[in-house]
Amino acid sequence: MRPILNKMGKKLEKITSELSEFIKKQKIFFVGTAAEQGRVNISPKGIDTFRVLGENKIVWLNLTGSGNETAAHLIKNNRMTIMFCGFEEKPLILRLYGVANIFHKRDKKFKEYLNYFPKFSGSRQIIEMDIDLVQTSCGFAVPFMDFKEERTTLNSWADKQGDSGIQKYWSEKNVRSIDGYETKILSK
Numbered sequence: 077m078r079p080i081l082n083k084m085g086k087k088l089e090k091i092t093s094e095l096s097e098f099i100k101k102q103k104i105f106f107v108g109t110a111a112e113q114g115r116v117n118i119s120p121k122g123i124d125t126f127r128v129l130g131e132n133k134i135v136w137l138n139l140t141g142s143g144n145e146t147a148a149h150l151i152k153n154n155r156m157t158i159m160f161c162g163f164e165e166k167p168l169i170l171r172l173y174g175v176a177n178i179f180h181k182r183d184k185k186f187k188e189y190l191n192y193f194p195k196f197s198g199s200r201q202i203i204e205m206d207i208d209l210v211q212t213s214c215g216f217a218v219p220f221m222d223f224k225e226e227r228t229t230l231n232s233w234a235d236k237q238g239d240s241g242i243q244k245y246w247s248e249k250n251v252r253s254i255d256g257y258e259t260k261i262l263s264k
Contacts, residue, residue, distance in 0.1 A: 085213035090131035095170060095210065099128055099160060103223045107136075107203075108157040109149035114255030117145035123226055127192045132207045134158070134172065135189050140198035140234055140242060140250070144261060147201055148253035150178045151260060156205055164223065167215035174207040180261065198234030198242050200250070200261065 091099070099105075105126060110116040125137040136158075138146060150156065156176040162168035179186040179202045189202045234242060243262075250261045 085211060088210040088212070091128055091134075091172070091207065091210055092131075095212070096128045098162070098168065098170060099126065101165075102126075102160045102162075103226075104161075104163075105136075106159045106161075107146055108159070109146050109153075109155070111149050111152035111253075111255065111257060114253070114257070115145075117149060117253075119146060123196070123230075124194055125196075129192075132174075133205065134207065135192060135202055135204045137190070137193045137196065137199055138178075138201040138203055139196055139230060140200045140245065141230075142249060143254060144200070144246075144250040144259040145253050146203065147178050147250075147259040147261065148255070148257035150176050150203070152257055156203070158205070161218045162215050163218060163221040167218055169213045169215040169218065171211045171213075172205065172207050173209040173211070174205045176203050176205040178203050180263075182264070196231060196234070198230065198237070200246070 104120055104122045107119045107121055108116065119141075121136065123139070125139065127135050129135060154175045154177065156174060158172040160170040179189065181199070185204065186202050189204065190199065193199075237245060246261050250259055252258060
């Protein structure tokens with residue numbers, strides 16, 4: 077008899093239409109990156125910042141935060157994993173594996189992709205990911221959690237800073253990762 081675990085998960089070559097619909101309903105996703113050396117970073121992301129562009133391509137808008145680990149890691153090693161969890165309906169964990177490119181405000185691709193998202197003060201980078209593996213797993217141990225509402229704190233803070241305040245914040249907090257890697261946030 078096969079172990080039950082074999083029936084709980086699947087490996088797929090692409091995002092199916094059903095999984096794309098699942099992604100659209102999610103209010104949070106998690107991004108995992110790492111350079112060859114140093115710390116592994118896992119960041120929760122929310123708000124309306126994720127888009128499926130095709131069966132094997134996604135983009136997400138990275139807003140200003142207290143660190144800039146994802147950018148630093150992608151410069152060193154462009155592997156990335158994104159995870160979604162079904163907290164409200166049927167249990168499901170969805171992981172997207174692939175390689176990513178990071179685009180800053182100065183890049184042509186940033187300007188092109190920005191049209192996919194609502195306007196946010198403090199938009200920092202856009203990450204484009206080519207997916208080479210889609211994996212689902214059961215999520216049977218993921219708790220039920222109800223979505224209450226989006227937090228407005230980040231957007232309110234960024235609005236108050238204005239462009240010059242955001243640039244100053246980036247120069248103080250977003251130029252290097254916690255391991256000292258460059259993020260190229262202010263490069264010309």
